[in-house]
Amino acid sequence: MVRFYGRVKELSQLEEIYNTPASSLVVFYGRRRVGKTELSKEFVKNRKSLYLFVETKSEELLLRDLEIELGNVTGIRPRLDSFDDFFTIVFGMQEKMVLVLDEFQNFAKVNPDFFSKFQRYWDAHHRESQHMFIVIGSFVGMMKRIFEESKEPLFGRATYLFNIKPFNFSDSYAFLNGLSSFELEEAMKTYFILGGVPKYLLLAAQFSEPDAQSVFRKLFIDTQILMEEAKNILVLEFGSEHKGYFSILEAIASGKAIPSHIADYTAMPHGTVSKYLNELVNKYELVKKEEPVITGGSRNSRYFLQDNFFNFWFRFIYKHYGTFEIDPDLAEDIVMKDLNTYFGYAFEDVAKEVLIMLNKQQKLPFRFTDVGKWWKKETEIDIIAFDRSSHDALFCEVKWKHLSEKEAISIIEKLKEKIKKVNGTWNENYCLMAKKIDGKEKLDFIAFDLDDIKRECVNSIHQ
Numbered sequence: 001m002v003r004f005y006g007r008v009k010e011l012s013q014l015e016e017i018y019n020t021p022a023s024s025l026v027v028f029y030g031r032r033r034v035g036k037t038e039l040s041k042e043f044v045k046n047r048k049s050l051y052l053f054v055e056t057k058s059e060e061l062l063l064r065d066l067e068i069e070l071g072n073v074t075g076i077r078p079r080l081d082s083f084d085d086f087f088t089i090v091f092g093m094q095e096k097m098v099l100v101l102d103e104f105q106n107f108a109k110v111n112p113d114f115f116s117k118f119q120r121y122w123d124a125h126h127r128e129s130q131h132m133f134i135v136i137g138s139f140v141g142m143m144k145r146i147f148e149e150s151k152e153p154l155f156g157r158a159t160y161l162f163n164i165k166p167f168n169f170s171d172s173y174a175f176l177n178g179l180s181s182f183e184l185e186e187a188m189k190t191y192f193i194l195g196g197v198p199k200y201l202l203l204a205a206q207f208s209e210p211d212a213q214s215v216f217r218k219l220f221i222d223t224q225i226l227m228e229e230a231k232n233i234l235v236l237e238f239g240s241e242h243k244g245y246f247s248i249l250e251a252i253a254s255g256k257a258i259p260s261h262i263a264d265y266t267a268m269p270h271g272t273v274s275k276y277l278n279e280l281v282n283k284y285e286l287v288k289k290e291e292p293v294i295t296g297g298s299r300n301s302r303y304f305l306q307d308n309f310f311n312f313w314f315r316f317i318y319k320h321y322g323t324f325e326i327d328p329d330l331a332e333d334i335v336m337k338d339l340n341t342y343f344g345y346a347f348e349d350v351a352k353e354v355l356i357m358l359n360k361q362q363k364l365p366f367r368f369t370d371v372g373k374w375w376k377k378e379t380e381i382d383i384i385a386f387d388r389s390s391h392d393a394l395f396c397e398v399k400w401k402h403l404s405e406k407e408a409i410s411i412i413e414k415l416k417e418k419i420k421k422v423n424g425t426w427n428e429n430y431c432l433m434a435k436k437i438d439g440k441e442k443l444d445f446i447a448f449d450l451d452d453i454k455r456e457c458v459n460s461i462h463q
Contacts, residue, residue, distance in 0.1 A: 022126075030165060052101050059110050101136065105146065140237065141279075167201075169188065176201055189212035194219075195311075195312075196308070200219075230317070244276055250319055252303050253311050258302055288306050344398075351398040386426065396430075405440075434448075
């Protein structure tokens with residue numbers, strides 16, 4: 001049995017909400033497999049609770065399920081002829097209870113009036129009730145619409161919306177270590193492929209040897225467990241327009257970061273690209289829009305995928321789908337040739353995570369308040385972390401390579417030249433992160449490699 005891991009902050013917030021004397025309506029949304037249901041199950045342990053998975057079946061059959069669940073809670077199975085009966089019984093119960101409604105958006109298919117009924121009963125009775133409703137949804141766009149669009153019945157009713165995200169690298173490493181003996185580098189490469197989705201990390205530990213290439217072969221070629229995963233998730237999310245969204249996501253995963261390049265890659269009109277990008281950022285939260293961290297501006301924005309798994313899938317699986325069907329071994333060779341380059345980009349986000357961890361622990365020359373990428377025309381700096389008031393800045397380059405001492409010094413010398421193009425006057429500090437840095441203890445700048453990252457990750461796990 002796999003024990004529940006992580007989500008400490010979310011559990012603490014739920015506890016705080018539960019302990020208030022008022023009723024509450026809590027929303028969990030986030031991509032499939034991220035652990036929303038497991039979080040709800042962990043929270044309701046030893047509490048009076050009702051759990052319903054909302055299947056897309058007839059209202060009558062779903063009401064039978066609710067009769068059984070209410071019977072389990074109260075000891076007496078009621079008769080429910082409508083959702084009005086359900087709400088009347090629930091809001092009439094005096095003892096505090098947690099009601100978990102999983103895949104909540106499916107009520108739209110069961111009975112389109114359900115949300116209006118919920119709103120009417122909530123508005124009429126929630127002030128004299130203490131119940132806690134937890135509603136869970138995997139269709140991000142639909143869940144955000146239900147609770148955030150002003151025309152929807154449940155707009156403004158949610159006490160709190162939890163965006164349940166994949167684990168970061170530190171939590172993913174701890175999770176994998178609890179299941180199998182992954183060395184740090186292999187755990188990191190596995191994270192670059194699968195992201196921090198607990199279900200995928202569990203599959204990696206269960207089905208493969210503790211190395212990333214084995215994880216890839218087992219889950220995408222031998223068993224094909226994850227071969228269709230992104231497609232299955234996103235076709236349901238996007239509906240009939242999925243091909244357009246898929247084209248945009250493939251372009252971004254292939255390194256096209258600005259709208260004009262995305263339009264050229266996809267052969268789609270610029271207006272259509274802008275529409276899809278806006279929805280991918282704001283509605284579906286699959287893409288992030290970034291500006292240079294110093295003196296940015298929306299005209300200089302770039303777009304990146306939020307999720308390692310989708311990034312990997314669109315860059316390698318979707319792009320070469322036909323080859324995987326015809327000749328899986330050839331497809332694996334194609335992936336392996338480009339995989340190190342992909343790891344290099346993915347490593348930048350882990351480097352940023354490590355810097356944030358060090359910043360909280362006050363292990364850097366100063367406490368920074370902002371951190372991000374920087375670019376200006378053809379010049380790029382992987383990470384700049386800085387304090388706007390003191391003008392202290394840490395300029396950092398990230399390399400997925402084994403570097404000699406001479407190579408490390410050369411990279412920092414080139415970095416100093418790039419810094420001259422950054423607006424403002426800064427108290428400059430320099431940083432290099434790489435897989436391995438020889439002679440790092442002799443260098444006069446911050447040099448961090450996987451050995452140091454392992455130490456910091458292990459420390460954070462035990463804190």
